Amino acid sequence: MNAPAPRPVTNVGALVARSAQRHAARPAIVTPQRSLSYAELDARSNRLAHALLGLGLARGDRVGIYLPNCAEIVETELACYKAALVKAPFNARLSPAEVGATVDNSEATLVITTAARAEAFRPHVRGAMPRLLLLDGPAATGYEALLARASDVFEAVPVHADELAVLHYTSGSSGVLKAAMQTFGNRLAQLRKFLMRTDTTRPDHILGLVGPITHASGMQLVPALCSGTTIRLFSGFEPGRFLAEMRAERVTHTFLVPTMVNMLLGELEGQYRPLPDLQRLGYGAAPMAPARILRAMDVFGPVLSQGYGAGETTSGVCGLTVEDHLHARAARPERLASCGRPLLECDVQVLGDDGRPVALGEIGEIVVGGEDVFAGYWRAPELTAEVLKDGRYHTGDLARVDEEGFVYIVDRKKDMVISGGFNVYPSEVEAVLYQHAAVAEACVFAVPDDKWGESVAAHVVLRPGQAADAGMLDAFCAERLAGFKRPRHLEFVAALEKNSNGKVARKAIQAPYWANHARKVN
Numbered sequence: 001m002n003a004p005a006p007r008p009v010t011n012v013g014a015l016v017a018r019s020a021q022r023h024a025a026r027p028a029i030v031t032p033q034r035s036l037s038y039a040e041l042d043a044r045s046n047r048l049a050h051a052l053l054g055l056g057l058a059r060g061d062r063v064g065i066y067l068p069n070c071a072e073i074v075e076t077e078l079a080c081y082k083a084a085l086v087k088a089p090f091n092a093r094l095s096p097a098e099v100g101a102t103v104d105n106s107e108a109t110l111v112i113t114t115a116a117r118a119e120a121f122r123p124h125v126r127g128a129m130p131r132l133l134l135l136d137g138p139a140a141t142g143y144e145a146l147l148a149r150a151s152d153v154f155e156a157v158p159v160h161a162d163e164l165a166v167l168h169y170t171s172g173s174s175g176v177l178k179a180a181m182q183t184f185g186n187r188l189a190q191l192r193k194f195l196m197r198t199d200t201t202r203p204d205h206i207l208g209l210v211g212p213i214t215h216a217s218g219m220q221l222v223p224a225l226c227s228g229t230t231i232r233l234f235s236g237f238e239p240g241r242f243l244a245e246m247r248a249e250r251v252t253h254t255f256l257v258p259t260m261v262n263m264l265l266g267e268l269e270g271q272y273r274p275l276p277d278l279q280r281l282g283y284g285a286a287p288m289a290p291a292r293i294l295r296a297m298d299v300f301g302p303v304l305s306q307g308y309g310a311g312e313t314t315s316g317v318c319g320l321t322v323e324d325h326l327h328a329r330a331a332r333p334e335r336l337a338s339c340g341r342p343l344l345e346c347d348v349q350v351l352g353d354d355g356r357p358v359a360l361g362e363i364g365e366i367v368v369g370g371e372d373v374f375a376g377y378w379r380a381p382e383l384t385a386e387v388l389k390d391g392r393y394h395t396g397d398l399a400r401v402d403e404e405g406f407v408y409i410v411d412r413k414k415d416m417v418i419s420g421g422f423n424v425y426p427s428e429v430e431a432v433l434y435q436h437a438a439v440a441e442a443c444v445f446a447v448p449d450d451k452w453g454e455s456v457a458a459h460v461v462l463r464p465g466q467a468a469d470a471g472m473l474d475a476f477c478a479e480r481l482a483g484f485k486r487p488r489h490l491e492f493v494a495a496l497e498k499n500s501n502g503k504v505a506r507k508a509i510q511a512p513y514w515a516n517h518a519r520k521v522n
Helices: 012-022 038-054 071-083 096-106 115-124 143-149 184-195 216-226 239-249 258-267 290-300 322-330 333-337 381-387 426-433 470-478 506-514
Strands: 027-030 035-037 062-065 086-089 110-113 131-134 164-169 179-183 206-209 230-233 253-256 280-284 304-310 315-320 347-351 364-369 392-401 407-412 417-419 422-424 439-449 453-462 489-492
Touching (some): 012 038, 012 184, 012 216, 027 038, 096 115, 131 143, 184 216, 206 216, 216 315, 253 258, 258 290, 258 439, 280 290, 304 322, 315 322, 322 333, 347 392, 381 392, 407 426, 417 439, 417 453, 426 470, 453 506, 470 489
Parallel strands (some): 027 230, 110 131
Antiparallel strands (some): 027 035, 164 179, 347 364, 417 422
């Protein structure tokens, strides 16, 4: 029997080009260095598509991007879509050694970066050094020079649903370098999810993005550009400066990780509605304690929304809307611990070890199916087989579902503490610690215990000007947690270690306690 013919789909780049016709004069991308209208962005991405093909790149070749937030990242993303090249973004916060390994893994044909960044990662590339296209390159061969010589008219290449569009390098907890293969079909499904949400952006909105747009923040780029929204890109996060620029630019929408929200709350002690133009503050990429969510609602007003997803699901699959937050505060406070309900066509189920849906309130693993589920990990069939089964992604996240379909993540399988035969979920303990007035940040993890196998440990960062000791926090927890859930080891630290995406690096914090153990779980 002959294999089915590839299913043609609309090229994502063509959809943005269509939006550029409608909103030609509107600002599309604004940075401290420049502003591009929709017409200019479309023309420059067309020029870049021509330039990349003119350098000898062919359909399916990987184009690495190693840059901090800037307009050129957006131009490159659109150019890659239009030319059916594969976007392979590298987090700008990675070390040169990590970038070198990622370059090798992706087998990038070309990397768009700066001269300084290229020189930093060059010694760490073990395979063939890719061609470089430098933003600050020589006048004759640099980025701008190539664009200047290329045509600003480009017809997007026809693509099919299963064709690779993006290599999305994940920050997962395994420590193994891996890239989720996102197809053009995945990217279209992701676009539908965003545009069908009730809180999607419109032409009169300004979307402020401060996280690396090579990763979670960047998932909002194409939906916003298809809506005629102006995107304001921030480089780096410093709370005071970020707030001042948000106010000055009258930003209406933004997306932050919980660590950033916590830092802003520390900056805004006693203030209310510091960003009067803000209509939506999206948060995600890590859990956020309900006590901190309530405080953020007090400070920023009724604007919070949450998303839950992964690179393997091409962004969010569940959402807790602004309305959900308000209803939770008024009548269902426990719902602030939920990541919401499935979005549009996302098939989200909570399954037991037998592969069947668990009863309401019971804990199982979140498993996702649908058009947005990735095609597997790049050149890693063993890793793919661990999580992708019958086309469904097994997230490793443990959760329960309530009677109205809201999903509550209790933790990741790999983070669970098993103490004396009882399961302890770190997020539950962290949520209690965050309720203490002196606690700014907390990370809970398993440490070896001769008696119980494992016991609960915590690293805690205190808020400036606040004081607490281990006895005080233990007494606080004793009032709110079962004995086996209370941290038996508590250490006060100046800061929690975080990965390049701003997430607390739980495994790295936990690792020293297990250094002399052959197994990392007891």
